[in-house]
Amino acid sequence: MSRVAYVNGRYLPHRKASVHVEDRGYQFSDGVYEVCEVRESDIVDLTRHLERLDRSLSELSIRSPMPRRALAAVLAEVVRRNRVRDGLVYIQVTRGVASRDHPFPSASVAPSVVITARSSSRANADAMAARGVKVITLPDNRWERVDIKSIGLLPNVLAKQKAREAGAREAWFVDREGHVTEGASTNAWIVTTDGDLVTRPADKGILRGITRRAVMDMADQRNIAVVERPFSVAEAKAAREAFMTAATTVVMPVVQIDDTVIANGEPGSVASDLRARFHEAVERVPTRRALA
Amino acid sequence: MSRVAYVNGRYLPHRKASVHVEDRGYQFSDGVYEVCEVRESDIVDLTRHLERLDRSLSELSIRSPMPRRALAAVLAEVVRRNRVRDGLVYIQVTRGVASRDHPFPSASVAPSVVITARSSSRANADAMAARGVKVITLPDNRWERVDIKSIGLLPNVLAKQKAREAGAREAWFVDREGHVTEGASTNAWIVTTDGDLVTRPADKGILRGITRRAVMDMADQRNIAVVERPFSVAEAKAAREAFMTAATTVVMPVVQIDDTVIANGEPGSVASDLRARFHEAVERVPTRRALA
Numbered sequence: 001m002s003r004v005a006y007v008n009g010r011y012l013p014h015r016k017a018s019v020h021v022e023d024r025g026y027q028f029s030d031g032v033y034e035v036c037e038v039r040e041s042d043i044v045d046l047t048r049h050l051e052r053l054d055r056s057l058s059e060l061s062i063r064s065p066m067p068r069r070a071l072a073a074v075l076a077e078v079v080r081r082n083r084v085r086d087g088l089v090y091i092q093v094t095r096g097v098a099s100r101d102h103p104f105p106s107a108s109v110a111p112s113v114v115i116t117a118r119s120s121s122r123a124n125a126d127a128m129a130a131r132g133v134k135v136i137t138l139p140d141n142r143w144e145r146v147d148i149k150s151i152g153l154l155p156n157v158l159a160k161q162k163a164r165e166a167g168a169r170e171a172w173f174v175d176r177e178g179h180v181t182e183g184a185s186t187n188a189w190i191v192t193t194d195g196d197l198v199t200r201p202a203d204k205g206i207l208r209g210i211t212r213r214a215v216m217d218m219a220d221q222r223n224i225a226v227v228e229r230p231f232s233v234a235e236a237k238a239a240r241e242a243f244m245t246a247a248t249t250v251v252m253p254v255v256q257i258d259d260t261v262i263a264n265g266e267p268g269s270v271a272s273d274l275r276a277r278f279h280e281a282v283e284r285v286p287t288r289r290a291l292a
Numbered sequence: 293m294s295r296v297a298y299v300n301g302r303y304l305p306h307r308k309a310s311v312h313v314e315d316r317g318y319q320f321s322d323g324v325y326e327v328c329e330v331r332e333s334d335i336v337d338l339t340r341h342l343e344r345l346d347r348s349l350s351e352l353s354i355r356s357p358m359p360r361r362a363l364a365a366v367l368a369e370v371v372r373r374n375r376v377r378d379g380l381v382y383i384q385v386t387r388g389v390a391s392r393d394h395p396f397p398s399a400s401v402a403p404s405v406v407i408t409a410r411s412s413s414r415a416n417a418d419a420m421a422a423r424g425v426k427v428i429t430l431p432d433n434r435w436e437r438v439d440i441k442s443i444g445l446l447p448n449v450l451a452k453q454k455a456r457e458a459g460a461r462e463a464w465f466v467d468r469e470g471h472v473t474e475g476a477s478t479n480a481w482i483v484t485t486d487g488d489l490v491t492r493p494a495d496k497g498i499l500r501g502i503t504r505r506a507v508m509d510m511a512d513q514r515n516i517a518v519v520e521r522p523f524s525v526a527e528a529k530a531a532r533e534a535f536m537t538a539a540t541t542v543v544m545p546v547v548q549i550d551d552t553v554i555a556n557g558e559p560g561s562v563a564s565d566l567r568a569r570f571h572e573a574v575e576r577v578p579t580r581r582a583l584a
Binding site: 185 | 313314317320321322325384395406408433435437443448449452453455456476
């Protein structure tokens with residue numbers, strides 16, 4: 001079966017899915033995106049992802065391409081057409097196509113919408129989580145508005161590449177004060193020796209992660225304290241556990257930061273438990289329901 | 293006559309010029325660009341633009357898509373096919389098309405190359421220069437590697453839009469120390485009461501402008517002192533002259549910064565003279581020669 005992508009109103013064979021070279025996403029990174037996990041054909045945390053998409057669009061004064069319910073239906077249709085049972089669905093919205101000029105084009109220019117989906121192996125992800133992953137730390141050199149989920153991801157690309165070259169899975173950005181901000185595509189967490197979950201407050205220095213929010217909700221239900229405060233690299237290296245969260249990795253235990261092994265080098269019990277029970281706790285929108 | 297664009301080896305009608313939705317330029321702003329002025333069918337400062345393109349590619353470990361001479365020939369062919377006498381030629385190179393994943397794809401993935409050209413009115417540009425333009429100042433919120441001419445231009449887009457909404461032509465970014473870094477798409481200059489040209493050193497805080505370099509060369513030839521040092525917004529507002537440089541605007545006098553009129557509100561003589569003589573001083577590569 002060949003893959004299908006949605007591009008500006010049409011479902012196209014993936015290999016033919018294209019946008020104009022003067023799409024502002026291509027020339028200016030003038031657009032935003034979301035990635036939702038697909039689990040057993042359900043779209044995970046769809047409501048919050050669509051809310052955040054609206055917020056990102058609003059921050060950039062890009063108009064919403066279609067009503068939220070219609071967008072949910074298209075996402076579901078792309079999942080369905082690609083027969084994704086477990087995997088991801090990706091949506092990107094840009095300011096549209098216009099002759100190259102920095103300021104916003106005329107209000108008559110329609111935003112561009114691209115939606116793709118792909119399957120991924122749960123077994124592989126679970127095996128990785130059972131081992132835990134290594135992260136490296138890098139100075140945070142990104143722009144100030146990383147709270148907007150924009151496609152301007154070049155610093156993240158470079159950080160991820162450095163991580164890969166170091167045999168690591170993720171790079172944690174570190175601010176001038178030596179505090180971890182977030183990963184290149186994940187939020188960063190530690191578990192203190194007191195058993196508290198610590199993650200940085202979702203101010204303008206990090207993205208307001210949807211999986212981060214879901215983990216907070218889970219912690220609340222289990223009476224685990226969540227403390228939103230910055231933590232240093234040194235504190236993370238000495239923590240009882242470390243982990244990262246994102247729709248693409250759910251809860252992923254971190255067992256090494258730079259050259260330092262965390263605790264005994266095994267995934268921690270708090271992170272592993274949050275991961276194991278995550279899909280019981282979150283909103284799951286069946287593809288069929290979103291299409292109805 | 294319809295416009296033509298070069299896309300990955302083919303000359304296409306502009307309206308059909310497209311790239312794949314998983315081009316890394318579209319999803320990650322993982323690419324770089326150059327804009328050259330075209331003047332009387334000559335490409336201005338072509339050598340330096342191609343050198344800077346190579347440097348940007350090298351900083352991002354994107355391989356060069358073709359030898360420099362071949363690239364020059366394609367640029368010239370796009371200028372020729374679009375019958376651009378005065379205007380611009382634009383080139384964008386990205387890391388190519390690959391399934392979405394932050395780290396660099398396999399070395400077998402070819403970079404994408406898009407080249408477009410368009411005519412613009414010299415009369416309009418000269419009329420604007422005769423009046424001078426207004427700029428606003430904004431905090432510099434960009435990433436740290438603005439020395440790389442990447443397509444990650446969202447902060448620049450937002451700044452330019454703010455300028456437009458304030459009735460201005462450009463936004464000058466200001467660092468934490470209150471010094472002007474550069475404009476959203478231009479370099480920033482002042483002329484002191486002593487007649488010195490002042491512009492910020494081309495360290496990692498600004499782009500190493502080609503037109504900036506050409507103006508330095510011109511100043512040298514005229515025994516005008518050029519001082520590379522940061523200058524504050526207050527100093528700029530009290531300067532004898534202010535101006536900005538870029539391939540898209542050549543030398544453009546600035547007559548107002550925020551609410552402050554510069555000197556008597558007329559374009560300064562130094563900037564106007566540099567503009568008038570600019571095209572005698574720079575490298576001009578005839579389209580025909582680049583094609584040979």
